[in-house]
Amino acid sequence: MKTLKTIAASRRWRAGLDSKVVLVPTMGALHHGHEALIRHARGIAGPSGSVVVSIFVNPTQFGPKEDFASYPRPLASDLAITRRAGADAVFLPSIGEMYAADKSVTVNESLLSATLCGRSRPGHFEGVCSVVAKLFLATQPTHAVFGEKDWQQLAIIRRMVRDLLFPVTIEPFPIVRDADGLATSSRNAYLTPAERNLAPRIFDAMTQASKLKTPQAIVKNCTSGIKKIPGAQIDYVEAVDASTLHPLSNRKQIGRLAAAVFLGKARLIDNVHLPLFA
Numbered sequence: 001m002k003t004l005k006t007i008a009a010s011r012r013w014r015a016g017l018d019s020k021v022v023l024v025p026t027m028g029a030l031h032h033g034h035e036a037l038i039r040h041a042r043g044i045a046g047p048s049g050s051v052v053v054s055i056f057v058n059p060t061q062f063g064p065k066e067d068f069a070s071y072p073r074p075l076a077s078d079l080a081i082t083r084r085a086g087a088d089a090v091f092l093p094s095i096g097e098m099y100a101a102d103k104s105v106t107v108n109e110s111l112l113s114a115t116l117c118g119r120s121r122p123g124h125f126e127g128v129c130s131v132v133a134k135l136f137l138a139t140q141p142t143h144a145v146f147g148e149k150d151w152q153q154l155a156i157i158r159r160m161v162r163d164l165l166f167p168v169t170i171e172p173f174p175i176v177r178d179a180d181g182l183a184t185s186s187r188n189a190y191l192t193p194a195e196r197n198l199a200p201r202i203f204d205a206m207t208q209a210s211k212l213k214t215p216q217a218i219v220k221n222c223t224s225g226i227k228k229i230p231g232a233q234i235d236y237v238e239a240v241d242a243s244t245l246h247p248l249s250n251r252k253q254i255g256r257l258a259a260a261v262f263l264g265k266a267r268l269i270d271n272v273h274l275p276l277f278a
């Protein structure tokens with residue numbers, strides 16, 4: 001596996017390839033959810049294609065009071081995971097490599113970013129779009145894999161690719177969960193053992209509520225289920241149209257129940273499918 005530390009090195013590596021190049025953008029602290037994404041990328045690339053995993057804790061997507069400084073950075077174990085999952089290269093740029101000190105151009109998606117996490121994390125998706133656009137330009141993938149765990153991010157990246165004509169096929173990957181239902185996340189490391197035991201109850205409440213008929217009943221039931229979890233503080237619980245992210249008014253469109261919940265130091269996000277309801 002090749003380690004690419006600069007944009008120049010990444011472009012040189014890319015220039016020698018003429019089959020599929022599949023990018024998996026990550027912030028590192030890799031867990032088995034990321035590993036499944038990389039294996040999926042390997043499958044898309046096939047034997048003649050290449051997989052590149054980027055590991056970059058992107059400062060511009062963190063708010064001033066968020067966890068940029070304390071975000072875990074276990075590089076040795078990240079490299080072991082990328083290697084064992086079958087990546088051909090890992091792109092590890094420094095902040096200076098990615099951002100000029102006097103940078104003044106960003107990428108901003110203005111509709112889908114106005115809701116859910118975008119409402120509680122101002123500037124977050126502008127940071128995400130800007131860095132993903134730059135990762136696309138640095139590695140020039142034919143395909144890029146994004147997890148459905150970050151449903152809103154996936155919708156926004158698809159919109160960015162469509163509206164800015166990036167020649168990249170976006171490949172979604174379903175949410176990977178631990179055996180007890182908690183979606184795997186680098187931020188699960190912030191949970192104490194007691195909080196870790198309580199955390200799957202968020203997904204339980206969402207699953208239970210998703211069986212109800214109206215979006216209003218779903219949100220109400222899910223909210224009261226999460227409120228019963230000791231120490232849980234709800235950021236949002238919303239039922240939205242799965243593609244426009246507009247509030248879901250009935251079950252004639254495919255929906256998504258999305259939630260963000262603080263548990264101790266961790267802000268956990270999750271989402272579940274809301275099928276059509278006849």
Ligand code: AMP
Pocket residue numbers: 025026027028033034037145146147148149150173174175176177183184185186
């Ligand atoms: P992150 O390192 O958290 O920025 O995530 C990198 C990529 O992995 C994103 O596309 C995430 O949506 C995806 N991802 C993270 N956790 C999971 C999970 N539990 N299931 C599916 N995809 C995930």
